[in-house]
Amino acid sequence: MSIGREQWVRTADALLGAAWRHASPDRAFLDLPGRPSHSGVRSDGLEGYARTFLAAAFRTAHGDDPHNWLERYAAGLVAGTSGRWPAIFDVGQPMVESASVALGLRLTKPWLWDRLSCQEQDRAEAWLREALRHVPAANNWYFFPYTVASFLEAAGRGDDETRQAKQRAMELLQGWYAGDGWYSDGDGRAFDHYNGWALHLYPALDAHLGGEPITTRLREHLESFSLLFGADGAPLYLGRSLTYRFAAATAVALGAVTGETPLSPGHSRVLIGRTLEYFLDRGALTGGLLSLGWHGPHEASLQPYSGPASPYWASKAFVCLLAGPDHPLWTAQEEDDDSDRTLALPGPGFLIQRHNGVTRLHNHGSDHVRPFEGEYATDDDPLYSRFAYSTATGPTARHNVADNHLALVHRGDRSVRRRIHPLGARDNWAASWHRPVFDADQVMVPGLRVESVTAVWDDQELRIHRVIGAPPGTRAELTGWATDLPSSLVAVCGWTGEDRRTAPQGTAFSPVVHVPVLTADVEGTVTLAAVAVLNGEVAEADWQARVDEILKITLDACDKG
Known part of the structure; x- marks a missing residue:
């Protein structure tokens, strides 16, 4: 009742x-x-x-x-x-x-x-x-x-x-x-x-x-x-x-x-x-x-x-x-609707994924960067800059490993995602691009750009990132959900290493959480893809074929835009 x-x-x-x-x-x-x-x-x-x-x-x-x-x-x-x-x-x-x-x-x-x-x-x-x-x-x-x-x-x-x-x-x-x-x-x-x-x-x-x-x-x-x-x-x-x-x-x-x-x-x-x-x-x-x-x-x-x-x-x-x-x-009589849904919102740049009672929002449009602040400030805002949020997990704190994030590491400096440029959202996908912003003296690398797309099926999330213009000596790191629930982050293409790191300050939902991490050395233009699942396991599927399909629909078309 x-x-x-x-x-x-x-x-x-x-x-x-x-x-x-x-x-x-x-x-x-x-x-x-x-x-x-x-x-x-x-x-x-x-x-x-x-x-x-x-x-x-x-x-x-x-x-x-x-x-x-x-x-x-x-x-x-x-x-x-x-x-x-x-x-x-x-x-x-x-x-x-x-x-x-x-x-x-x-x-x-x-x-x-x-x-x-x-x-x-x-x-x-x-x-x-x-x-x-x-x-x-x-x-x-x-x-x-x-x-x-x-x-x-x-x-x-x-x-x-x-x-x-x-x-x-x-x-x-x-x-x-x-x-x-x-x-x-x-x-x-x-x-x-x-x-x-x-x-x-x-x-x-x-x-x-x-x-x-x-x-x-x-x-x-x-x-x-x-x-x-x-x-x-x-x-x-x-x-x-x-x-x-x-x-x-x-x-x-x-x-x-x-x-x-x-x-x-x-x-x-x-x-x-x-x-x-x-x-x-x-x-x-x-x-x-x-x-x-x-x-x-x-x-x-x-x-x-x-x-x-x-x-x-x-x-x-x-x-x-x-x-x-x-x-x-x-x-009026009670009505309950917890049915699974996927909804793309091109206006704010969101992709909503509701499955098994948990809602995930894949963020390809909201960044909280004010026009007067500039795109290249190095502050990372965990409440806005992450690629995904949910009703069962909270982002990790600013000084912990960042969840649901793609970071590039160059000359010891780690990038953050500031200004997000939406590329579109439709059906079961949403896409965006951003220029990685580095801390310390390395504010930005000319020509460096990351194009990203998330596509979802049921409780599966296909995350594709195309790194363009990466200088030699750059390492890419992709993180998944920060939670004490069972979760997965599985490499599809481009990733060569995996790890699991602790966020000792936890989240609003858990005092201590562990975050899955994939790593790879990148140079020039590289496509990286992985499948993430919150509170479940990665399904058996031809994920590489799906990467090719989604790239054809989204990111490749953006090269002409």
């Missing part, structure tokens, strides 16, 4: 109860325990208030508030906007939290905002409006002032400034659209969970609350995104801010609430419920609080901006509670 609405309500109440044990006397801050973020403790306390307020707002949006959550948040709002909260500034964390405060106020307007005095409303507006007057980060952050503007308009306080903030965000969003329902998180090619819990959420929810058409391609996004969950409810481990955990189910819930979804209500309920249970059953709570990590605490899942209350963006999944008790999301 899937989780019903009452269980979602009880979970929200439990999370709120645990968090409020850490409230400041004036209720303006929720100072949760844990490592501080780089924004400082006052900002972290505001984050605790704002992100839990969002959960409380979804929980009470129908006027049901038996625990008087909104009375507490009203008191905190009055104190915070009377000078206690840090001011909103350019590219600052308070701007992020202003969106949660504004959305919470919009959802609970009859029971909180409308009961404030005119002076209290004016002070709150003055604090919020600074989000419209300062510069956001050049990505999903533009939807923080957008959400503030949406609330001010709903409260009868709209003007040219609010209209411009909303128009600016929507114009940028259309420029970030790549196809297949996927947006890049800002300029460049960064495709991750921010699609669901930000880029689709804020404008689609604004339109839904305002009774307007939804124009964010949410339905098309869910055609593929709904596959990125394991049969156990685990979301795909890809991209930053993964400590938000079950916020990954937000887009599925939002689709059910708004009707902009290809999924049946019963299927949506199963998906979001499994994801919530997945984390609650695997140690996500410490003392009733969401910890900084994935299952339990996990440092490698975090970013410098992650503070003690950061995990409470998970509150966004409680958007499902906007569906009342009689909504089909809760009353």
Whole structure:
């Protein structure tokens, strides 16, 4: 049986109860325990208030508030906007939290905002409006002032400034659209969970609350995104801010609430419920609080901006509670679809492979390289640069052996994969190319290029890499899945050595993992191929014939492009 609405309500109440044990006397801050973020403790306390307020707002949006959550948040709002909260500034964390405060106020307007005095409303507006007057980060952050503007308009306080903030965000969003329902998180090619819990959420929810058409391609996004969950409810481990955990189910819930979804209500309920249970059953709570990590605490899942209350963006999944008790999301018959699927997405450059309850994503298009950073910086981002991710494995940490990676080693320097150039995706394959970037003084080798393609059959992954322009003395290393599950990486052509290395820092799924490695000396133009399997064995097949077939379809055609 899937989780019903009452269980979602009880979970929200439990999370709120645990968090409020850490409230400041004036209720303006929720100072949760844990490592501080780089924004400082006052900002972290505001984050605790704002992100839990969002959960409380979804929980009470129908006027049901038996625990008087909104009375507490009203008191905190009055104190915070009377000078206690840090001011909103350019590219600052308070701007992020202003969106949660504004959305919470919009959802609970009859029971909180409308009961404030005119002076209290004016002070709150003055604090919020600074989000419209300062510069956001050049990505999903533009939807923080957008959400503030949406609330001010709903409260009868709209003007040219609010209209411009909303128009600016929507114009940028259309420029970030790549196809297949996927947006890049800002300029460049960064495709991750921010699609669901930000880029689709804020404008689609604004339109839904305002009774307007939804124009964010949410339905098309869910055609593929709904596959990125394991049969156990685990979301795909890809991209930053993964400590938000079950916020990954937000887009599925939002689709059910708004009707902009290809999924049946019963299927949506199963998906979001499994994801919530997945984390609650695997140690996500410490003392009733969401910890900084994935299952339990996990440092490698975090970013410098992650503070003690950061995990409470998970509150966004409680958007499902906007569906009342009689909504089909809760009353329709359960539907489960864990069937095997393969889906190519040329827009983001993804190949989705779902088999035996585990989803794998083969990455030939998402790299998180910003245009102003340049292609040849030597930083390796494990959360974006790997060739494959899954719902059952996490990438290895930055200073461990890299999983699902092709590295070239030249003069002692090891290459990383930075800017990814998609070449196409169709049927059961996806392809890309990149220029290997080396650390130390050897930033790049002129003319050196790697063309790559992944083709899948059932649970088998054929990985082909054509190295072009390799100088003498170059060694190639290919790695497979980092997991304690049975996995294989078997040479098909070009590889001459094999090894198995330990990643002592493990992954979010396992404390210590072993990574299979294939090696070969390369010079000039060389084609290398291997078959990888996660949680299984390589099937007997004429893999060399399949290499020839895939090269004919994909990489050889790219020589003319």
